[in-house]
Amino acid sequence: MTRxxxxxxxxxxxxxxxxxxxxxxxxxQSVLDHWFQWRKSLFIEDPPAIGQxxxxxxxxxxxxxxxxxTLSELNELLKAETPKYxxxxxxxxxxxxxxxxxxxxxSALLHxxxxxxxEVARVGSLIENQGINLLLxxxxxxxxxxxxxxxxxxxxxxxxxxxxxxxxxxHWLSLALFLKAERHQDFDLFRSSHMGWDKYHSxxxxxxxxxxxxxxxxxxxxxxxxxxNLISQETSTDFEGPIMLIPGNKHFSWQKGCNLxxxxxxxxxxxxxxxxxxxxxxxxxxxxxxxHRESRPIIMVVSVAGTTxxxxxxxIHKVQDILDNFKKENDWxxxxxxxxxxxxxxxxxxxxxxKTDGVVAKEQLSALKGISRSSSVTLDPHKxxxxxxxxxxxxxxxxxxxxxxxxxxxxLNQEEIDHDKWSCTIEGSxxxxxxxxxxxxxxxxxxxxEEFAQLILDxxxxxxxxxxxxxxxxxxxxxxxxxxxxxxxxxxxEEGDTLSTSNKRTSALFxxxxxxPNFAVSKTVLHKKDYVKMIDSHVTQFSGESDDEYLYLIRCxxxxxxWRNPEIGKKLRSEFIKEVWAHKKEIHxx
Ligand SMILES: *Cc1c(COP(=O)(O)O)cnc(C)c1O
Numbered sequence: 001m002t003r004x005x006x007x008x009x010x011x012x013x014x015x016x017x018x019x020x021x022x023x024x025x026x027x028x029q030s031v032l033d034h035w036f037q038w039r040k041s042l043f044i045e046d047p048p049a050i051g052q053x054x055x056x057x058x059x060x061x062x063x064x065x066x067x068x069x070t071l072s073e074l075n076e077l078l079k080a081e082t083p084k085y086x087x088x089x090x091x092x093x094x095x096x097x098x099x100x101x102x103x104x105x106x107s108a109l110l111h112x113x114x115x116x117x118x119e120v121a122r123v124g125s126l127i128e129n130q131g132i133n134l135l136l137x138x139x140x141x142x143x144x145x146x147x148x149x150x151x152x153x154x155x156x157x158x159x160x161x162x163x164x165x166x167x168x169x170x171h172w173l174s175l176a177l178f179l180k181a182e183r184h185q186d187f188d189l190f191r192s193s194h195m196g197w198d199k200y201h202s203x204x205x206x207x208x209x210x211x212x213x214x215x216x217x218x219x220x221x222x223x224x225x226x227x228x229n230l231i232s233q234e235t236s237t238d239f240e241g242p243i244m245l246i247p248g249n250k251h252f253s254w255q256k257g258c259n260l261x262x263x264x265x266x267x268x269x270x271x272x273x274x275x276x277x278x279x280x281x282x283x284x285x286x287x288x289x290x291x292h293r294e295s296r297p298i299i300m301v302v303s304v305a306g307t308t309x310x311x312x313x314x315x316i317h318k319v320q321d322i323l324d325n326f327k328k329e330n331d332w333x334x335x336x337x338x339x340x341x342x343x344x345x346x347x348x349x350x351x352x353x354x355k356t357d358g359v360v361a362k363e364q365l366s367a368l369k370g371i372s373r374s375s376s377v378t379l380d381p382h383k384x385x386x387x388x389x390x391x392x393x394x395x396x397x398x399x400x401x402x403x404x405x406x407x408x409x410x411x412l413n414q415e416e417i418d419h420d421k422w423s424c425t426i427e428g429s430x431x432x433x434x435x436x437x438x439x440x441x442x443x444x445x446x447x448x449x450e451e452f453a454q455l456i457l458d459x460x461x462x463x464x465x466x467x468x469x470x471x472x473x474x475x476x477x478x479x480x481x482x483x484x485x486x487x488x489x490x491x492x493x494e495e496g497d498t499l500s501t502s503n504k505r506t507s508a509l510f511x512x513x514x515x516x517p518n519f520a521v522s523k524t525v526l527h528k529k530d531y532v533k534m535i536d537s538h539v540t541q542f543s544g545e546s547d548d549e550y551l552y553l554i555r556c557x558x559x560x561x562x563w564r565n566p567e568i569g570k571k572l573r574s575e576f577i578k579e580v581w582a583h584k585k586e587i588h589x590x
Contacts, residue, residue, distance in 0.1 A: 002074065009451050011453050012561075015562070052268055075125050083520075084520075087504060089555055092557060093342060094559070095559035096386070097386050100443075100445060101386055103458060104436040105434070108431075109433050116221065116421060123432075125432075128149065128432060131438040132145070135141075135393055135447070136379075138347050141396075141397040149170050150430065156395060157378035157394040159256075159261075160298070160426055161335075161376045162257045163261070164396070165299050165337065169194075170295060173219070174217040174221075175192075175204065176203075187343070190332075191331070193296070195331075196331070209412055211224075217320060225583035241264075241267060242295060242298065243263075244258065244263070244267060244300055245300075245302065247271040247273060248270045249277055251304075251341065263299075270581065271284050272530075273533065276534065277307065277531055278313070279315065279319065281318045289491070292332075302398075303337075310341065310483075313346070315370075336374045339379040340380050344379035345381075346456055346485065347378070351457060355454065356453075360460065364484060377396075379392065384456065385462060387438055393438075396588045400505060458563065459557075461564075464483065466556065466558065469481060469573050469577065478541045486557065491538070491552065491558075493506075496543060499551065500547050502542065502544065510552075512587070519579070522555045524553050525552055526551045528549050
């Protein structure tokens, strides 16, 4: 477990003491110079809009003074902003952002493109397509413009997936229902809902479908209550609607999505987790069979790469194997979305497997590689892509699944997808800054490069090193296992403590660390409803009774690139341990 000194990443970050300040000043100045020059070089014949006498007037001066003062006020306020650039910040999924990202973001910002349409973003939309290609390549999808777009974050990217998976199923189901009601064809609810595009297209051409006539059979484009009743009639059962299969380690955007798309929370079927807090494949298989038995079509199956609470990676490849098998055996085509908002950038390890020996398990690499076989992916460049907010991304490998957000056009042609994005994005106006930041970072630091893989690997190592030392020096600290990536969760307990007592201790420790100026950590609460196996196994470490409904944990996210500096790592680890000991002496809970 040593870092690779041959690969330097330091030129890509400002540094906690602004070590790269002079170079950055020069680059920011060059962006400004370019901006000024751009204006001066176009429409040279036009008269100046602001005259010299105005520039020198008293009114001008007083208004500028107001702006200057208010700007100072803002800067003064920002002094109290959470310092997320320092390696002492191990709180949430945010840290130092990369220099190419800041420069790209800033350059695009000054030109103010709106990527909703090429008319207002001639260059912005081009950069978006190229930026998306860099991300498609990262996760192992074929690079092809228009098979994804940037969003304001992972939440909206997850909604993009639900929107499309819902509409895709609706195309298939409404066609089958139309054929049953008007052409007296056989109707099998579950089978029709997962018929696949090939079958769909062959039925459309075989029966010469008029979309205006079939619209009334659509749950999305018609009246969903009337269509539901019709399905109940045709199947002689009570149609209870479709479901989504989502693991218990999910981000809360999935509940929001379920609500927004009108499914009701009952439709969110939770896939149980194993002892490591990962999606349990056997349980998934059972739930798919149950959905079939109960005639509940499956909108999508979700797996998570890098869970928000603990950073673990679900067995994505095995989930896809299960779905491939259902396709082979039963001809059910089921949408698999990977929520890789946090862990998607860990795919850089798959491009540099030689670096991962002894640090990353083969199984984890296989899971990350499995993303390339899925139906759609959420990525958050504003997390492990080191891009400023707000920048998420939604990707699909198959264009039929991309532009499926309209009833009439089951899919647009490539040219249409490639043109204006507004018709197939949930958001309307969209910034190009995130795209430009991703583009510049991807083309310099690279997302599949040795440098980027090193950055990710170093974050794993920083986490592990911290965990080992903390565990060794503080016998009352119990890390949550397995801690396979760069998030460490731990609780505080005395031997024999019950879970509820340990929860109280951990919460008291969190309050104390948070009040102090030295480190920023976060907390998380895992509930037995989802994490029962993981919690029970955690409690056996201090052999107490598992008498609470939840496990309270302190959570540390090791994203900051400068933990790789041995001097910084050593100093901060020992300071943290000292601080934990000092707090422990003041926490009296029995
Ligand atoms: C952060 C996160 C999200 C939500 O992303 P936002 O960018 O905060 O909207 C979704 N899923 C997972 C797994 C995440 O970690």
